[in-house]
Each structure stands twice: as C-alpha cells, then as structure tokens.
Amino acid sequence: MKRLWLGLIVLALLVPAFKALAEDAAYNSFYRAPECVSGIGPCNVTSGLINGRHTIGPEPNYPNTLSTATACADGAAGTYHTTYESLDSYIVSNLTTHAEFRPGDTVQVSATVWCATTYTNDRLFVFSADDAEFPVWVHKGTGTCSAAGAQVINVTFNLPNKPGNQAIRVAFDRSTTVNACNSGSYNDRDDLVLNVVGAAVFNPMYRAPHCKTDLSPCVVPQSLINGRSTRGPEPNYSNTLWASCSDNSSGAYHVNESLDEMKIYNLSGPNFSPGDTVRLDATVWCGTTYTNDRLDIFVSNNVYNPNWAFVGSATCSAAGAQTLSVTFRLGQSAGRQVVRAAFQGTPPATPSNCYNGAYNDRDDVVLEVTDVASYNSSITAPECNTGFSPCYAPRSLIGGRDTMSGGAEPNQPNTLNTSACSDGTVGAYLNDESLESLKITNLTGTTFQPGDTVAVEATMFCFSAYTGDYYYLYYTENTDTPNWQLVAGYTCSGPKFQKITTYKKLGNNVGKHAFRAVFNYGVPSGPCTISNYVDHDDLAFMVGAAEYRIGYKTAYCGSGVSPCIFTEGALGGRGLTAAYSEANGPATIDRSNYADGASVVDSAEGIHNLKLTDLSGPFFLPGDTVRLDARVWCRSDLLNRLYVYRTTNPTTTPSWSLMSGYAVCTAPGWQTLSHTFTLGSTLGDQAIRATYVYNTTASYFSTTGAHVYTDRDDMVLAVGVDDADGDRMDLWWEMLYSCVNPRAGDSLADPDGDDLPNLEEFYAGADPCDPDTDGGGEEDGSEASYGSDPLTPGDDKAFTTIGTGGYNWQFPLYTYYHDARTQVIYLQSELGGPKWITSIALDVTTIPSQVMNNFTIRMKHTGLSSYSSYSWETQNWQLVYQANEAIHQTGWVTFNFTNPFFYDGVHNLMIDFSFNNTYWTPISGYSKATYHAASIRTVYYWTDSGYGDPLNWAGTSNPTPVASNYVPDIRFPGAAKVDSDLDGLADDQETAAGTGVYDPDTDNDGMADGWEVGRGLNPLANDAASDLDGDGLSNLSEYIAGSHPGLLDSDGGGVSDGNEATGGFAPATRLDDHLSSEVTYGGSLTYSTTPTGNVGRGIQFQVTKATVLESYSQYINIADGSSLYFTVYSGDSVNGSFTKLFQKTLDVYDGGTAWYDSGPINFWMEPGRNYQVITFTSNDSVTSFYGY
Known part of the structure; x- marks a missing residue:
C-alpha cells in the first residue's frame, strides 16, 4: 500500500546471548539531564556527568535536573569533598532476569x-x-549515611508501569523532609531519563506478537517465542501473521x-516512524553445523x-x-507494519x-508506526503528510513559546504562513504559559478521511x-485559505x-486540514490573539489519501470526494528495487499478470504520487472532466512519457481504454505531469492507470507491455457515491429533483420555502420543490x-403565527x-378567541x-400588556413542557405539551422559558423575534450558575431582570379540517x-383516497396492481407496508x-434495511446470510449516553479475498434521522475463511443521537460477528 523499504545496511554482531551490556548515560541538551537510551541495564550515571554540586567541584551542566520540570537549583555553599555534601555518580541496575x-x-x-561531617541529617x-x-x-525510597566521606547508598524500588522515557531523581539533601526539591545550601539533585521498554504481547487475532506502542525498543521476550514449534515448546507457535x-x-x-x-531498536528517534532506520x-x-544457519529479515507495511x-x-x-543483528529501514507508511525474522x-x-x-x-512482530510531524518551511508550520493516524507534533517541535526565557520555541510561531x-x-x-505538544488521532480508521471523527490532544x-x-482549539479544512472555526474552549484545572x-x-x-491551538x-x-x-x-495533516484495498491490490478512494490522492508514502517509486522502492508493487489491479520494470537509471525513477481532481465539482460523478497529476522523476534525455488508461470494470480482467494524448517531461529531475480526460458514464467503481514509460514504442506504454523502465500504478475511485456530499440524502433522490444539488451539502437548504429543509423532506418522502406536497x-x-x-392532505390545518421575524435574537x-430565563407577554389581540394550546413553535435560526x-x-393568564417594572413572576404558573432539550434543525421547532393550556380568549398570555445547565457552549441558539418600539413585553437574564435554578428566581433582584422591546416569534396550531370518512382527505377536498x-375508498382499490392523493396516485381509478416507482412492490403492497409508491427506497435506508x-423487512423502517437482530454493547451475534445485490445484513446496537467508545472492536468471519464495507450511523430513534459517522473497508486475506480484526471502532456521539446502526456491504457472505 505504501512505499516499501529503502536501502539496506546489514550488520552481524556476534554477542553472547542474554548478557547485559552496561550503558553510560550521556547528557541530553533538551532534557538538560543525563539519559540512557538503549533500554538495557545497568545504566551508569558517571562522575564525569554529575560529580560535585553546583560550582562545588564544579558539577558539569549543573544542576542536571529536567528542563521539563519546575526548576530545581543545587545549593552552592561549602567546598568540594571536605565537610560538605555532594552526589557524585549513581548506577541503576535491573534486578530481574532480563x-x-x-x-x-x-x-x-x-x-x-x-x-x-554531620552526616546524621543527610538523606538520599x-x-x-x-x-x-x-x-x-513519586517518592520511591530513602537511604542514609553511616559515616562521613565517600559512601555508596542503595535504594530498591519498582519502576512505574508505563513504557517510554521515565525519569529518576536522586536527591542528596541535608534534610529529613521528603521533597523532590528541598531548598538548602548543601542539597544536590541529579535526574536521569531512562528508556523503559514496552514488551510485546501475543495478539490472538494476528496470531503473532504485537508491540502496542510506537516506542523504541520493541522487545519480543523469550516468554513469547523461545524455542521452535514443539521444540521448547515455543508458546503460541508458529507466531507468524495469521498463522500463515x-x-x-x-x-x-x-x-x-x-x-x-x-529486540527492535529505532536508530532514528524514540518513536517508530515511517522510513526510520532500525536494528533488529x-x-x-545456532546448530552444530552453524555454517549453514542464516537469519533473514523481511518487512511488510501491510498486516492484512x-x-x-x-x-x-x-x-x-x-x-x-x-545475538545476530540486522540494520534496515521501515516502510514509508504509518499505521501497523510487521517484521518477520526467519532463522533457518x-x-x-x-x-x-x-x-x-x-x-x-x-x-513475526507487529509494530505501531506513528506519523511524527516535521516542520514544513513552505507553510511555516508542522505537518504530517502521509495521511495516516495518528499525527503527532512532539515537544521538541513546538515546545516552549517564541523567545521566552529558558524555552525558545523552534521555528516559532509555528503558524501557517x-x-x-x-x-x-x-x-x-x-513558569508561564506554553503549548508543549499536539496529537491528532483518528477514532474511525487508519487514515484521515473526510467526515472522520478525530481526537485532538493538547499538552x-x-x-x-x-x-x-484559557485554551481554545480552532480548525480549518483548507490550509491554503484558512477559515478558522472555534471547536471548543477550556480553562486549566490546575498548575x-x-x-x-x-x-x-x-x-x-x-x-491539508489543520488545527490551531491557542x-x-x-x-x-x-x-x-495579541498578548504577552x-x-x-x-x-497540518493530510485528509483523504487513498487507502490500500486488498481486493484491488492497489489504492482506493471510496468517499467519492475529489481529489483522490495516492501519496508518496503509499506509492513510492517503481518495483521493489533501489532506495525508492514501491509499496505493494506494482500497485495495479491485475498485478499478478504484469510487473513493473526492474531496471533503473536513477534510484528515484518512476511515479511517486498521483492526484486525480474532478474539474466539474467536488465529487466524482459519471462523465465528469478530471485531471490526473503525477509526480515523476524525468531522465536527462527527456524521453519519459505519461499515458493514462481508464476502465469502468476494475476487476482482475479489466477492459482498458487509452485516453487521448500523453504528457511529456520538459526538464530532468522532479516534475508534475498532468493529463485531462473524462470519467466513464457508469455509476460505481472506476480505475485509472498511469503508465510512465521510457521510449515511445507502443508495446512499452500499453497496459500490458513489458519494459525494464516501465512503471504502472492504478487508482480505483468510487464514482457517484451515495451521499458523497455528506448531507445524508441519497444520490438518486437528489438527482430526482432539479432544485436539489447532488454536488453540494444542501441538507439545510429550503428551495421551496416551506420551512422544511431538504433533509427532512427526504425523510418524509415529500417534494423539496413543492411547498405543499399533498396539496392540502x-x-x-x-x-x-x-x-x-x-403526504396526507386531510390533516392540513390553519395556524396562528405571532411576529414578523425581523431579527435573530439569542433569547430564549x-x-x-x-442558565437563562425569558419571560414574555403575548396580547389577546394576537391570540384570538379561547382555545386549547397543545404546543408552540419557535422559529430557530x-x-x-x-x-x-x-x-x-x-x-x-395576565392583565399586563407590557412591563412598567421588571420582576420575575412566581405565582399561578402552569407547567406545560419540560425536557432536556436537544434542537437538531432550524426553522419552526415545535414543543408538544405534556400538559395543554386552556387559553380563555380574554386575558393576555404570559410565557416563561428557562433552562439550567452546568456548562456553556461557544455556539448559542438563536430564533426569530420582532421589535415592538412602543412597549416592553420581555424581561430576561443569563448567568453562569450565579443565581441557582432560574425557575426559582423571584422579584426584582438576584438577578435583576433585563428589559427588551424584542418579542420571540411563536406559532400556535389552529383547528384541523373535518374529515367525515377518515380517509385522510378533508370534506372540502x-x-x-x-x-x-x-x-374512504372511492375507486375500491384497497387504498384510502387521501393516501392516494398525497402520493400522486388517482383516487378515481383502480391502480392497486400498478408499480409507480418500479421497485417491484405494487402500489397496494406499498399502502399495506406504509411505504411510498413513488420512491424506490421509502425509508432511505439503502435497500x-x-x-x-x-427479505421480510419493513420498507418504511430505515433501521432494518441492514438489520439482522439487535445486539447491545458487549454482546455478541451469530447469523448466516448470503447478500443479495451486493448488500449484506448488519447489526445494530444502542448505547444510553453520549460517549467515546474507546474499546469497541469487531471480529468478522468472511472468506479469503473478500472485501467488506463497514458503516456506522447515529440517530435519535429507530426510525429517526441518521447521520453517517464513518465508513471503513475491511479486507480479508488469510488463505481461507478466518476471523478478521477490523481494529477499534471509536467515535464521538452527539447528545440526543445515541441510537447506533452498523451496516455491512460485502462481496461475499458474512457468516458471523462478535463485538466487545
């Protein structure tokens, strides 16, 4: 999937096994303290590093305490090695067997x-x-002197249970008070940064050891692999990926x-990163005839x-x-890589x-490889460019602030140019404020894709x-023209x-997207912000890079969003040769038949990345004009050419069409060659082949012709992806109505002006271009x-609206x-005669x-028509509605009363709105309001929990109400029309x-008159057997099922x-389009089904509160070579509106059916939208499922 392995350096070290090699610590200028990096004990902090105290000695690099901790100076009194204390050296030894x-x-x-001399008060x-x-x-132990002068004091303790760079502080004080930084003229502190190794564990899904952090070294201990097969025996043998x-x-x-x-050591840094040099x-x-024995090392950047x-x-x-050693480089992709050691x-x-x-x-051992950001001078900010999660900007990159004393930030200010x-x-x-690190982790997949949910961790x-x-986080999805959006704001909870x-x-x-921490x-x-x-x-980080797809054996852009990018980390050069070797070479969908050329004139020769851009809009649709940009290395004789092929059948036997023209090199070295053409006219996956050749002989640039300098790379993209614009409306529905744009996220648009946005029209089966679909x-x-x-004309009714909507106001x-409370007067002249008020609506903007x-x-009821004095009313209120309210749409939002109010038609009406939270949000609600210059009819107030529950506010103070001439617009329901035969068509209609x-059924076709009129059928003709929408279900069957006879997929669920x-499912229930049965979080489900029309059956699960599911994984059993698409939706009810949270592809490779670990499925759920749906679409049968 990604560029493979760079040049080899092979070293064989003949070191007796299991022997500890002591390491002398070295001074680390970043930490400003000694450091042992190998992870091998003992670690020796020598006298050459810390002998003496402050200027007494003097101690080199005093005080040798961490730059990352609060400053802790040594005492400077006394003379060296006379009657005064100093800490001169120490050794950290491992008392375990490894x-x-x-x-x-x-x-x-x-x-x-x-x-x-007075040693009785000295403490270590x-x-x-x-x-x-x-x-x-954390204090670990204390030692004492037994005499004056030089002594060795021992303290034994256990290291913390966390891998990575730990710290040890040894404090030698003239004090009995336990403190990591006692003040005193004779006190000496010396710190040590100690690399603590994270040992691998056996992963039962990979059937191999797995180092679960990206920290070096990765140790596969004897407890996991000692021995061979039954000789030992070796635990969990064979300890190879998928037991292959x-x-x-x-x-x-x-x-x-x-x-x-x-043991795998990173020779390039503390974290395993793409392309790092490592030593195994x-x-x-070794056997008796050891001269034949050989250790061969292999690497793969694709674990599946x-x-x-x-x-x-x-x-x-x-x-x-x-102990045999081999030094090599990791692949050029982040995520998980696997190393195989074959001792033969x-x-x-x-x-x-x-x-x-x-x-x-x-x-084998599976490694976690992290994309560590680097400073990009062209954008003047840190950047992760591989598209893989996580993206990490460490302290060494952004720690400190500007030129502040003691902590100048490298490349400050590290903001986009x-x-x-x-x-x-x-x-x-x-001492003062500074940002120290940023980490972006995708909760929904291995690569960052549009619409994914990410976690941003700031230190x-x-x-x-x-x-x-105060810490504020901002986000932009375009680094070229940033439009910073505030994500959230926080305050520190401690120092x-x-x-x-x-x-x-x-x-x-x-x-490239970016987050900004302020x-x-x-x-x-x-x-x-301008501040001292x-x-x-x-x-910055790449979003939307193509992902490797096993079924296609190359990169796949499944979102339907332009551009489709095949990154250098995923592609590289050509074949499997030289320093620029190609991951998953030759990256073509029919690679088993045709290989890239193996010869090179220059080590960089070949295609290094591809980018396909839709010139017709933001999404790939059939027939669109597109441009392919290929970053290539051109030879000095300029005889390289780029040809482009296209197929609408990306199988193992595709039918390729050569696109007209070609691109040529104009200068030696790096160039971007471009070619413009059109996509095929069919919906579904299409493939583009870039063929980069030397020479113009036809056989050299054909899709199959062999030549030593030819490089072919394919990218498969989804064309006409359902809901590619992310607005939750099916593509076929958007293309059905001319007023809806399938290329734009227009779910909130209201082209017919009926206050029902497109998304709600879609869910209701209404016409987004007609303000009154049923004509009622x-x-x-x-x-x-x-x-x-x-869709039922007979239930149409009149309504009463108060207000003209001239102003967007934040209250109520x-x-x-x-907290906020708003108390409003509405006049009898606006309300009319007596009535039951069963609901009201606010016009939310x-x-x-x-x-x-x-x-x-x-x-x-009230006798007031306006406020002459401002006070909170406390008497005679009737509570009509109370809930923890989550508003999900703009326009008229209705609150249906649980306790209707009878309005007498004589008095004016006072309405009181309030809510009581314990937190605030940077995006407040607004609704329409009308200004009344002649009178004060509203009083209100807001606070951050300053006056208790707003329902208990009383009188003219605590808090004092604020007066306003604005009155929130509201709407009351009117009387329903008369429908004598209850057929959904009012008598006048x-x-x-x-x-x-x-x-109720004038034409005796089994369908009610009102139902027929509201859905475009003829109530005067028997059309029960007809199939208006051609979905295979007759009009009468649609009536019985409660579905829409004019829509292929009435519930919008995808089937x-x-x-x-x-299939025995309900056409009017969206959830069960992919439902087998219900399973709760922590539960399991087993079922067997054969998909029809490439649509598999999935599962649902429900959780009860908004949360991050940090450990949800699924294990799925499908056949060798199968691909399965896995989508998670969130909704507010079984048949409510659903949002696609993310989609990922699971590819199975095992040589037969086997359990497949898709990895953690983590996502952030919106409050009030806690009903979850998981759907599967597979090219093979899914035989079982287990989730935990």
Whole structure:
C-alpha cells in the first residue's frame, strides 16, 4: 500500500546471548539531564556527568535536573569533598532476569555520595516519574549515611508501569523532609531519563506478537517465542501473521536451531516512524553445523495482505546462543507494519519469507508506526503528510513559546504562513504559559478521511494562577485559505502540565486540514490573539489519501470526494528495487499478470504520487472532466512519457481504454505531469492507470507491455457515491429533483420555502420543490412541526403565527451561558378567541450546540400588556413542557405539551422559558423575534450558575431582570379540517377531487383516497396492481407496508422497498434495511446470510449516553479475498434521522475463511443521537460477528 523499504545496511554482531551490556548515560541538551537510551541495564550515571554540586567541584551542566520540570537549583555553599555534601555518580541496575528495563521491573539505585561531617541529617531520596516530558514525582525510597566521606547508598524500588522515557531523581539533601526539591545550601539533585521498554504481547487475532506502542525498543521476550514449534515448546507457535507459516519441528530444543528472542531498536528517534532506520537484535540458538544457519529479515507495511520485502541477513559464527543483528529501514507508511525474522538451519539460496526446510523457525512482530510531524518551511508550520493516524507534533517541535526565557520555541510561531500570528515573549519557561505538544488521532480508521471523527490532544504548561489560563482549539479544512472555526474552549484545572482532549468531525475537503491551538493568560480574542503570554501552534495533516484495498491490490478512494490522492508514502517509486522502492508493487489491479520494470537509471525513477481532481465539482460523478497529476522523476534525455488508461470494470480482467494524448517531461529531475480526460458514464467503481514509460514504442506504454523502465500504478475511485456530499440524502433522490444539488451539502437548504429543509423532506418522502406536497393547503414545514403528514392532505390545518421575524435574537435559547430565563407577554389581540394550546413553535435560526437541561415552558393568564417594572413572576404558573432539550434543525421547532393550556380568549398570555445547565457552549441558539418600539413585553437574564435554578428566581433582584422591546416569534396550531370518512382527505377536498365525502375508498382499490392523493396516485381509478416507482412492490403492497409508491427506497435506508419486502423487512423502517437482530454493547451475534445485490445484513446496537467508545472492536468471519464495507450511523430513534459517522473497508486475506480484526471502532456521539446502526456491504457472505 505504501512505499516499501529503502536501502539496506546489514550488520552481524556476534554477542553472547542474554548478557547485559552496561550503558553510560550521556547528557541530553533538551532534557538538560543525563539519559540512557538503549533500554538495557545497568545504566551508569558517571562522575564525569554529575560529580560535585553546583560550582562545588564544579558539577558539569549543573544542576542536571529536567528542563521539563519546575526548576530545581543545587545549593552552592561549602567546598568540594571536605565537610560538605555532594552526589557524585549513581548506577541503576535491573534486578530481574532480563537485561532491558521493562515497566514494573524491580531496580536498584546505587549512589556514590560524599557525606558531611554531620552526616546524621543527610538523606538520599529517590523519586520517579512515569513520563520524563511531563514528570510527576513519586517518592520511591530513602537511604542514609553511616559515616562521613565517600559512601555508596542503595535504594530498591519498582519502576512505574508505563513504557517510554521515565525519569529518576536522586536527591542528596541535608534534610529529613521528603521533597523532590528541598531548598538548602548543601542539597544536590541529579535526574536521569531512562528508556523503559514496552514488551510485546501475543495478539490472538494476528496470531503473532504485537508491540502496542510506537516506542523504541520493541522487545519480543523469550516468554513469547523461545524455542521452535514443539521444540521448547515455543508458546503460541508458529507466531507468524495469521498463522500463515508453520515452523519445522525437527530436532531438539537448544541442540538444533531456534529463534528465542527479538529486540527492535529505532536508530532514528524514540518513536517508530515511517522510513526510520532500525536494528533488529535476535537471540538465536545456532546448530552444530552453524555454517549453514542464516537469519533473514523481511518487512511488510501491510498486516492484512503482507507484501514481504527482504531487507537483510546475518549468519552464525559458532554453535550455541548468539545475538545476530540486522540494520534496515521501515516502510514509508504509518499505521501497523510487521517484521518477520526467519532463522533457518536449511535456508534457501535466495531468501524466502516462508521456506519449508528442516530446523527453520519464523517469528513475526507487529509494530505501531506513528506519523511524527516535521516542520514544513513552505507553510511555516508542522505537518504530517502521509495521511495516516495518528499525527503527532512532539515537544521538541513546538515546545516552549517564541523567545521566552529558558524555552525558545523552534521555528516559532509555528503558524501557517497563510494565517500567521505571533506568540507573546514575556515570561519564563515552565513558569508561564506554553503549548508543549499536539496529537491528532483518528477514532474511525487508519487514515484521515473526510467526515472522520478525530481526537485532538493538547499538552500545555499552566501558570500557578491557572484559573486565568484559557485554551481554545480552532480548525480549518483548507490550509491554503484558512477559515478558522472555534471547536471548543477550556480553562486549566490546575498548575503545571495538563492534557486536554477535544473531539471534532472533519470536513469534506480532501487535502491539508489543520488545527490551531491557542493558549493564553486571559480569554483568547480569536485564532490570532495579541498578548504577552499567548502561544499559537498549528498542526497540518493530510485528509483523504487513498487507502490500500486488498481486493484491488492497489489504492482506493471510496468517499467519492475529489481529489483522490495516492501519496508518496503509499506509492513510492517503481518495483521493489533501489532506495525508492514501491509499496505493494506494482500497485495495479491485475498485478499478478504484469510487473513493473526492474531496471533503473536513477534510484528515484518512476511515479511517486498521483492526484486525480474532478474539474466539474467536488465529487466524482459519471462523465465528469478530471485531471490526473503525477509526480515523476524525468531522465536527462527527456524521453519519459505519461499515458493514462481508464476502465469502468476494475476487476482482475479489466477492459482498458487509452485516453487521448500523453504528457511529456520538459526538464530532468522532479516534475508534475498532468493529463485531462473524462470519467466513464457508469455509476460505481472506476480505475485509472498511469503508465510512465521510457521510449515511445507502443508495446512499452500499453497496459500490458513489458519494459525494464516501465512503471504502472492504478487508482480505483468510487464514482457517484451515495451521499458523497455528506448531507445524508441519497444520490438518486437528489438527482430526482432539479432544485436539489447532488454536488453540494444542501441538507439545510429550503428551495421551496416551506420551512422544511431538504433533509427532512427526504425523510418524509415529500417534494423539496413543492411547498405543499399533498396539496392540502398547509405547507410541508408546518405539517411536520405539528406532527401532521405532509403526504396526507386531510390533516392540513390553519395556524396562528405571532411576529414578523425581523431579527435573530439569542433569547430564549442563549446557551453561551449556563442558565437563562425569558419571560414574555403575548396580547389577546394576537391570540384570538379561547382555545386549547397543545404546543408552540419557535422559529430557530441557529441551533444551540449543546442540550438545554431542564428546558421548561410555563404559561399563565395576565392583565399586563407590557412591563412598567421588571420582576420575575412566581405565582399561578402552569407547567406545560419540560425536557432536556436537544434542537437538531432550524426553522419552526415545535414543543408538544405534556400538559395543554386552556387559553380563555380574554386575558393576555404570559410565557416563561428557562433552562439550567452546568456548562456553556461557544455556539448559542438563536430564533426569530420582532421589535415592538412602543412597549416592553420581555424581561430576561443569563448567568453562569450565579443565581441557582432560574425557575426559582423571584422579584426584582438576584438577578435583576433585563428589559427588551424584542418579542420571540411563536406559532400556535389552529383547528384541523373535518374529515367525515377518515380517509385522510378533508370534506372540502373530497368535493374538489370528486371523491366520496363518506366513502374512504372511492375507486375500491384497497387504498384510502387521501393516501392516494398525497402520493400522486388517482383516487378515481383502480391502480392497486400498478408499480409507480418500479421497485417491484405494487402500489397496494406499498399502502399495506406504509411505504411510498413513488420512491424506490421509502425509508432511505439503502435497500429498495421491493428487496426489503422480499427479505421480510419493513420498507418504511430505515433501521432494518441492514438489520439482522439487535445486539447491545458487549454482546455478541451469530447469523448466516448470503447478500443479495451486493448488500449484506448488519447489526445494530444502542448505547444510553453520549460517549467515546474507546474499546469497541469487531471480529468478522468472511472468506479469503473478500472485501467488506463497514458503516456506522447515529440517530435519535429507530426510525429517526441518521447521520453517517464513518465508513471503513475491511479486507480479508488469510488463505481461507478466518476471523478478521477490523481494529477499534471509536467515535464521538452527539447528545440526543445515541441510537447506533452498523451496516455491512460485502462481496461475499458474512457468516458471523462478535463485538466487545
């Protein structure tokens, strides 16, 4: 899928197995303290690093305490090695049986100190922290001097249970008070950064060891792989990916060959990243005839369809235990990669990843490879460009702020040059405010795709007066022309280091997105705040890069969104040769038949990335004009050419069409060659082949012609993807109505002006171009607001609207503060005569971005026509409505009363609105209001929990009401029309249509007159057997099922009405379009089905509150070579409106049916939309499912 492996460096080290190699710590200028990086003990903090104290000695690089912790200076009094204290060196030894430091290991600090003449008060305190970058010191033990002068003091303790860079502080103090930084003239502190190794664990799904963090080194201990097959025996043998390569069981344990332990060290940095140089140390048992023994190393950047690349070998120099080492580079893709070590007593002449020979042992380990951001000078900000999650900007990249004392930020201010702004320079590092790191993690897949939900983790240093520190997160989906949107705002909850995580759904743009973190002493004024203490940091990342698809054996863009990008990390160069080798080569859908050329003139020669852009709009639709841009390396003679082919049948036997023309190199070196053409005219997947050739001979640039310099790369894209614009409306429905744009996210548009947005028209089966679909006299929006059917003319009614909607006002929906109350007077002249009021509606213009808890509406009669004095009324209220209210749409939003109010038609009416939250949101609700210059008819107030429950506010103070001339617009329902025969057609409508007033089915076809009229059928002709929409379900069957005779898929669930009825499902219930049966979180489901029309059956599960499901995984059993599309939706009810949260593809490769681990399925759920649906669409049968 991604570019494969760069050049090889093969080293064989002959080191006796299991022997610990001591490491002398070295001074780290970033931490400003000694560091041991190998993870192997013991770690020796030598006298050359810390001997003495402050200027007494003097101590080199004093005080040798972490730059990442609060400053802790040594005492400077006394003289060296006389009667005064100093800490001169110490050793950290591992007391366990293994050499490397692992989480929880028992270790011993042996400190060489100089004890004072009055040594009885001297104490050696040992502290540890599980994270050297963000240390929180924990006391581990205390030692004492037994005499004056030089002594060695030992303290034993257990390391924290966290891999990575831990910290140890050894404090030698003239004090009995336990403190990580005691003040004192004779006190000496010296810290150590210690790399603690994360050992691999056996992953039962991969059937192989798995290092679950990206931290180096990755250790596969003897407890996992010692021995070979039944010789040992080796635990969980064969310990190869998907159990795909069996070990040979000949011979005897530690007589004949076995691979017993592996350790992979990153030589490029602390985290495994794409392209890093690593070293694998393998502890092996060499056989008696060791001269034949060989360790071969292979790497794959695809764990599901391994594309093994041989990267190096090492051989034994003697019989028995040895450590063999091979140095190589990881692949150019983030995510999960896998390394295979094949130790073979009878190796093949040419290295093979699974050679069947006597005494051969293979063991795999899955690595987590993180895309660590780097500074991009062209955009003046950190950037992750592979498109893989997570994207991480570490402390070394953005830590500190501007030129602040002690912590100048590299490349400050690290903000996009298209939206640059400066940081404040006042303050001192680790005393005043600074942003330290940013990490973006996709909760819904391995690559960042449009519409995915991501978690953004920011680490910052908060001032001691932390309540004044504010962190705001902004987002843009276009780094070229940023439009920063505020995502959330927070305050520090304590001093020093804090981590804050925010969730955001990505926009639909394909390209570079960015988050901006703004951290300031005081509320930020916007995405570019001017302040002495403000810190801005941007992190750009690629969204929408193509993902490798096993079924196609190349990249796939399944979102339907333009552009489709095949990144360099996913493609690389050509074939599997040279430094620029190609991942999954040759990246063509029929690669089993045709290979790339293997010869190179220059190591970079070939196609390095591809980008397909739709020139007709933001989504790929049939027949669109597109442009393919290919980044290539051109030879000096300029004889390279780029040809483009297209097929609408991307199978293993595609029919290719050569697009007219070609692109040529105009200069040697890197160039982008472009070719413009049109897509095929059919919906579904299409494939584009870029053929880059040297020479113009026809056979060289054909789709199949072989030549040593030819490079072919395919990209498959979905054309005409249902709901590609992300507006939740089916493509066929949008194309059916001319007033709806299938290329634009226009779910909230209202082209017919009936106050029912397109999305709600879609769900209701109404016509978005006709304000009164059923022709009953009441607009669709009004009917929907009051629970009527926009397709039933007989239930249309009149309504009373008060207000002209001249102003957008935040009351009564002002969620920018915790609480609000609004008390309004409506006049008898506006209300009319006596009536039961069963509901009211507000004309919402901006949706509140949070739930309004305890949202309450109260009513009472009043003699007031305006307020002459302003007070909160407390008597005679009738509570008519109360709920934790989540508003999901603009336009008229109706609140149906649980306790209707009888209005007497004589008095004026007072209405009281309130809600009571414990938090605020930056996006407040707004609704339409009307200004009345002559009178004050509204009083209101807002607060952040300053005066208790608004329902208890009383009188003229605490709080004092604010007066306003604005009155919120409201709507009351009127009386329904008379329908004598209850057929859904009112009596006056029956007369107009020529149907019987007292005959519910005038034409005797089994369908009610009103139902027929509202859905475009003829109530005067028997059309029961007809099939108006051609979905295979007759009009009468649609009537019985409750579906729409004019819509192929009445419920919008993705399966036609006819297919649902055939399968025994309800055509009018959206959820069951993919429903097998219900399973709750933590439950399991087993079923068997064969998909029809490439539509599989899925499962549903329901959760009860908005949350992040951090450990939901699914295991699915499908056949070898199958692809399965997995989609998660959220909704507010079984048959309510649903939002697509994300979609991912699961490809299965196993050589047969087997359980497949799709990985964590995590997503952020909206409040009030907690009903979840999971759907499967497969090209093969899904036989079972298990979720946890």
